Structures are given as structure tokens and as C-alpha cells.
Amino acid sequence: MPARDLTLLENAAREAGEIAMRYWRQDPQAWDKGGGAGPVSEADLAVNAYLETAFRAARPDYGWLSEESADEPSRLDAAHCFIIDPIDGTRAFLDGQEGFSHSLAITTGDRITAAVVHLPARGLTYTAVADGPALLNGQPIAPADHPIDGATVLAGKPSFDPAFWKNGVPGLRREFRPSLAWRLCLVAEGAFNATLSTRAAWEWDIAAGSLIAERAGCRATELSGRPLRFNRARPLSDGLVVAAPRLHGQMIAALSPIPSTGFPG
Missing domain, CATH: 3.30.540.10 (Fructose-1,6-Bisphosphatase, subunit A, domain 1)
Incomplete structure (x- = not known):
């Protein structure tokens, strides 16, 4: 099927x-x-x-x-x-x-x-x-393995607010692309190291890209590290972290346990 x-x-x-x-x-x-x-x-x-x-x-x-x-x-x-x-x-x-x-x-x-x-x-x-x-x-396609120091992350500016990080923003480089679905795919193909959203993300923005990223070899989760789930009554994820497994774990560990806020994006 x-x-x-x-x-x-x-x-x-x-x-x-x-x-x-x-x-x-x-x-x-x-x-x-x-x-x-x-x-x-x-x-x-x-x-x-x-x-x-x-x-x-x-x-x-x-x-x-x-x-x-x-x-x-x-x-x-x-x-x-x-x-x-x-x-x-x-x-x-x-x-x-x-x-x-x-x-x-x-x-x-x-x-x-x-x-x-x-x-x-x-x-x-x-x-x-x-x-x-x-x-x-x-x-x-496959993602690029990279440690958190110097990693290039596709994210909006709010995600680099120090309030979202336990010890300030790590040594990340921020890039941006307009389509969130494409950002996930760019990480899946290794063009960038991670995608991050500290804001809630609508399911329609991340559903397709999350599977593509996972099947390429990435981990795609909410900010807490919880697995993404879809077709829910409230079709929003609590933020988003997508990266190869090592970097994903490092980013989850570095993020503060602060609930995502604001409009999705």
C-alpha cells in the first residue's frame, strides 16, 4: 500500500x-x-x-x-x-x-x-x-554527521534566543530557507546539519519532510525528544528538532525544557 x-x-x-x-x-x-x-x-x-x-x-x-x-x-x-x-x-x-x-x-x-x-x-x-x-x-540521500560545535542549523531567528538553551546558544551557525518542508529535506540530503523550530509546527508543514528525514537516517522529534505523531485532533507538534542521531542528541541535551511558544513557523 x-x-x-x-x-x-x-x-x-x-x-x-x-x-x-x-x-x-x-x-x-x-x-x-x-x-x-x-x-x-x-x-x-x-x-x-x-x-x-x-x-x-x-x-x-x-x-x-x-x-x-x-x-x-x-x-x-x-x-x-x-x-x-x-x-x-x-x-x-x-x-x-x-x-x-x-x-x-x-x-x-x-x-x-x-x-x-x-x-x-x-x-x-x-x-x-x-x-x-x-x-x-x-x-x-543521507544526512551529514556533525558535532554541535559549528553545525549549520536551518531555523528562524526566535530559535536562537538564549532563553531556549540551558547554557546559552551553542556554537551553531544559523541559515534559513522559506519552506519548512524543504528545510527537513535539506538536512536529509546533508546540505545542512539540522533543522530547529522552538515554535509549534503545523503537521502539514512537517509531515512529509519528517518521513523523508527519518528514512534518510535522521532523527525527527519534538523539542522534548518525543516522537512526532500525526493526524491528531490538534495538528501541532511541540517544536521540532531534525538532525543525524549524534547531533540530534546533543541539541536535545542543550535545549532548555521550556515549552514552545508563539505562532507556528
Whole structure:
């Protein structure tokens, strides 16, 4: 089943990319969702409408959770559920940058079993299933092993607030990419050493990337080190730490046991 689901996700991701590229750098209509949720555009909604129609037709018994759809409590009773971010990195998309992605995942119970993160403007497609390798454009990927000193971490500025660290921020170097799903994949392929979010993270931002990172050889957990779980009633994780096992353990040990705060991001 995961292999069949992955094929479905891959085919849909390519079509989603074609839809998004018709709007990219064409000044699409956009507006703020309010409440700190950020912008949404007509491209997000067009991609979401396509994916929902295609996936519901192909897997009518699967649940549906998407950033751009009203939540349906019935998903909690489904054995499998789609978890979708139609365009992850909408701000970058609207700015004409290439670093936006389509994040598509399927759960079995509370675990991700098939995942695709597709960046159409860059021609990158990351994939994984629960019992297989993580791939980038069909080739296996693996993280880079690095100690905490000098590690390069993809994170927003709030994550480097000393309040989140037991003894101040370690000797980390901060980088940033607009799509959280892509950040997880960049760690999975060894381009960066870790991804960190001290803020709560929506499931649709991290579902696909977390499986890809894990199947590449990373550990992907909440700030506490607890495993990530998905298709929950409140679809938020308590922060995020993703890295190869040694660095992951060092980062968990260095972080303060302070609950994540603020809006997801």
C-alpha cells in the first residue's frame, strides 16, 4: 500500500507544480489569513482544490487534513489520512523566489507512511515510504554527521534566543530557507546539519519532510525528544528538532525544557 500511495503522491505533486508555476511570478491575488497565519494566494487555493479532488477520488476512505481546507473531525476516525500543504513557503512564492514546495503525506494511524516534497521551480522531488530509502530525484540521500560545535542549523531567528538553551546558544551557525518542508529535506540530503523550530509546527508543514528525514537516517522529534505523531485532533507538534542521531542528541541535551511558544513557523 505505501508504494501505491507514493505513486499517487508523486503524480499529484507534478500536476500541483504545473498549476503553481502558472501563477508564479504572474502577480497572483493574495491576502492575509489573519491571526498570525500568514498569507494565502489564489495559487494555494487552486493547488489545494486540485489535490483534494484528485485524492478524494483515488482514496475515498482516507481522511483529509490541509492547511487550506476547513478541518474535518471525521479524519480522526480514518485508518489513513492525507496531510497536505498545497504551497509551503507562500511568502517566497509571492516574492518570486524558487524555495517553495508542495508537501504531500499519508498517515497510517499516527505515523507517516508515504511522503513527497516537490519544488517545481527547482526541479527537485524528495520521496520516501516507511519501509524504503529517502530519495532525491530517484537517488538515495543521507544526512551529514556533525558535532554541535559549528553545525549549520536551518531555523528562524526566535530559535536562537538564549532563553531556549540551558547554557546559552551553542556554537551553531544559523541559515534559513522559506519552506519548512524543504528545510527537513535539506538536512536529509546533508546540505545542512539540522533543522530547529522552538515554535509549534503545523503537521502539514512537517509531515512529509519528517518521513523523508527519518528514512534518510535522521532523527525527527519534538523539542522534548518525543516522537512526532500525526493526524491528531490538534495538528501541532511541540517544536521540532531534525538532525543525524549524534547531533540530534546533543541539541536535545542543550535545549532548555521550556515549552514552545508563539505562532507556528
